[in-house]
Amino acid sequence: MIDRSLLKLLGKRKIPALLASALLLFTYAAELVTFFAMSYTIRQALAATSLNLWIIIAVASALCALVFGIAADLIQNRLGTRIRAELRDRVLKKTFSLGGRIPQGFTTATLTQLSTSGIESLDIYFSQYFPTLIFSLASPILTLALLLAGAFTIPGGEPTLWIDAVILVLLIPLIPVSIILVSRFAKRVFGRYWGRYLNLGNSFVDALRGLKDLKDFSTSKRKSQQLTAKSEEFRVATMKVLVMQLWSTAIMDTVAYGGAAACAVVGVIFAIRSSLSPDSVAIALFSILTSLRFFLPLRKMGSLFHIGMNGATAGRSIIKYLGAEEPVWGDYDPEFTSLKLEQISYTYRDERTTPALHGIQTSYPATGLFGIVGPSGSGKSTLAKILSGAIRPSSGQLKIADIDIGSIDRTWFYTNVAYLDADPYILSDSILNLFRLYCPGISDSRIEELLDMVELKHLYEDGRLERPLKENASDLSGGERQRLALALTLSRPRKTIIVDEAISAVDAQSSRIICSVLKRISSTCLVLIITHAIELLKDADRISILKDGRLITEGKYDTLTKKGFLSFGGDEL
Template sequence: MINIRLLKAFPKSAQYIRLNVLFQWLGLLMNVILSASIAYLIASAIEQRPISWIVFVIMILSLCVRMICNDRAVQMSFASSSLVKEQMRERLFSKLSKIGPSYLKTFSTAQIVQLSSEGVDQLETYFGNYIPQFFFALLAPLTLFLITLWFDWKAALILFMCVPLIPVSIVFVQKIAKKLLSKYWGQYTQLGDRFLENLQGLSTLKIYQADERKQEEMKEEAEQFRKITMRVLIMQLNSISIMDLVAYGGAAAGIISMLTSFQNGTITLFGALFIVLMSAEFFIPMRTLGSYFHIAMNGMAASDTMFQLLDLEEKEHPIQELAPFSSLKIENLSFAYEEKPILKNLSLSIKKGEKIAFVGESGSGKSTIAHLMMGILQPNTGSICWNESEICEIEPSIYSPHISYLGHTSSLFLGTVGINLKMGKADASEQEMWIALKQAGIADLFQEKEGLQTPVKEGGSNFSGGQRQRLALARLLLKNSGVMILDESTSNVDVESEDQIIQTVKDLDDKTIIMISHRLKNSMDADRIYVLKEGAIQEVGDHETLLKNKGEYARLWNAQQNLERYNGGTQDEAK
């Protein structure tokens, strides 16, 4: 009924939970005083005894104190749940930043989104309501038993003995509920995965007229989710019915025992009325606990997945300081996605100030090399060394400022041009940002608009592909890293933007440039070109040398030149 690890994970929430229980208990005592006052008034009226005005004062005071206690209990509930949600989200994001994209081996992006939003929100009920109610539900019946014991020990004992039947029924239901709710949460995240995938690929589905088929698949999965949701609801309703039966049955048994005592004259009218009013109070805390139980189980099911993420192995990074870049060495490096080899026994060296290019057919492992250099992926065998230090041993926050990456689709974020640029350098001045925009050949566009305050929509959707890429290049230049990796950075842009980006890169004489491109024209000026084929280095040399060798590079070059001549001729005919 309680996840010990979940409780131990947030020790600071304990003080709020204790105060929550305390205020609920004080509220219970006020309710006891109020019920005793009501019983006294009724008994006095029946027995025609005078009623003191002090009773009414006591009733008003107990009501006021109970209201204050209830309000404070709600505040403590909010404080504990807010603390837990904040800390859990912080831990999840911290973990993700430490392990990087390697989490994708175990979790999908949709799962991470759901865990950090709906999943964490499920903990609100667990810490804010369920846990305080659990301890209060243990304390309340014992308190009421000790009070009612003075009036009729038989009725008090019967009421007290019937209370544990509710948690027994909860434990019985839990065995079924845990497996069912785990399956429910898995189905929920799977449905979210599929929805996000279809939404992101909607244009592709439309092009291939596969949207209707995917819609039917979504309908089937949604129907499966509906069925398991209904099973969860049926289980909840059945368990609530069982708890109600126990609560009402126990209260009735206690009242019947009290009536027997009253008939025998062993209890006064006041005592009898008081027990009638208190009989329901014995079971209400446990009954409320039962109503929170099923929602709390959702939180526990989500927390199991959260702990799976938090338990993912983190590689230690003993190197906390990094000298300026002098060389990057790859030795005997191999890498495979699952069981498919991508890179095979690569060895090479890159020195400061060099412009290096990796070329080859699609699937030859070019982008994988870039991800390995960035530390996003880890090699299966071999090593990548920054100067003399393996990058897998360097603290990512230390390594990141020294190396930059520009892919074929760079992310722009909702905000302004200035906000996006400052991701490259947080303390960048306006002058520095304008210099970077001019270097990227896009300053004129923003000068005609609202300058650095020009709005950027989500994903940069209010700009063309070329404009987005040049803005991303300006951000890269502003970061001013010693090593810059351009991974197919011109593959999705127009010719003008491509030429501008390539020219900007050529002018960076003081930087080490690593360029990955399917267009060999962009690699012509590289100091050294590595030609990859089936994950291995096929050839190495500059442009002229590789053409003279008439090997793989020359074959790719000639094929691209013929294709460009053909396209040019086709366009001339069209004109």
């Protein structure tokens, strides 16, 4: 019922969770004392003796139960709030530490769902289910101890309290046993449910991203049908979860209310047979109240169990993500003099027999314009990820100034190495704020200079610098958006700029402008252009040709075109 691996996520919050369990148990004990004092007060009233002491005890114990209950609720609520904040902070820090790399088995949609509904479910698991489980396991022992003590010490209480204790002892195991039996089936059901949930989210995000292409190729209807089918699968999985929950709840209710009814019947029969004497009425009342309260913790634990199972499933995914291997970084700030690739190879985990890159050996100076070209599937994107620090090579070394990337300070690397792909995401904010985000303290004149450089002068001449852009700068054309992304990238000094298919994916005018800017800045930094169109690299100092993950040749544009390396738009070689 408790996944020990999930307790690692609690960290230092184990003590508040255990304190909440203790307060719940104190509340329960105070309620039992209240029931006993109330029953004895009625006994004294029927016997026409003094009531003052027992009324004071009843009121005091009831107030204690109220205070303990409120304290437990406050601790559980605060525990839940802190767990949510800490887990989201850990997931965010992990995302940053991975350097833009998403571990295998995860997607953007998956991480979004884990960070929202997944952590919410895990919050309930830790702040509600875990304390209630500990409390519900301890409370029956306390109740039985009290009943047995009463059977030995209260005059005339032996028959009723002994029978109640036997009934409770027989029924106690039924709820936990039913939960354990259900949990074996529930783990599979919730696993499939969570898998369908994540799969549906991934498909929906994928459809949104490709909506324009779906419309262009008239396949939106087919995609809609696929989403409908996956929605139906998720609905069926949800119904199976609900059916399981209903059966489990029915079993627990039968045991809880059936047991309470049996104890109540025993108490009433005892009181009637004793001619409703003061002692028999008090014992019967105490028996009924205790039996009714006895099953509530176990029933609450059972109802929270289903939510807890959902949180446990999400928690295992969060543990897997937090345990993903991170790139190793050092603390060295090198003087950028060269970039070297020494026998770089890379194999994706799901393609172990086919390396994406194999034995790449080349080097680049501190400045200059260089190109990497190849047909689709040649390994260009994989090499771009390695150069940008998103992934590490399976073998070989990436060196800056003859220092392995694993020894270089992470902040230095991401400050000095910039990556620009074909579809940069631009936040929905004003252009002025975007530049200040990329480079705090940048002057207005420098912003205008950068916009002039990429021929977006009209953006500040039209007074649009302080006007918020639409989501992902959708109010700009594709070429303007790419040029703005380049201007933002250049807002702070860079040692290396990696441009991955960012030129061939725009209109001819924007392509010409971007090529001109990259050629201009290559005198002060290293510019690597990765593309399938070799004609865009006429001004490159050197071009590297990739095919099937191997570096097959290098040279200048004229030399390579004479050898027949024309264009890879049609995967020609």
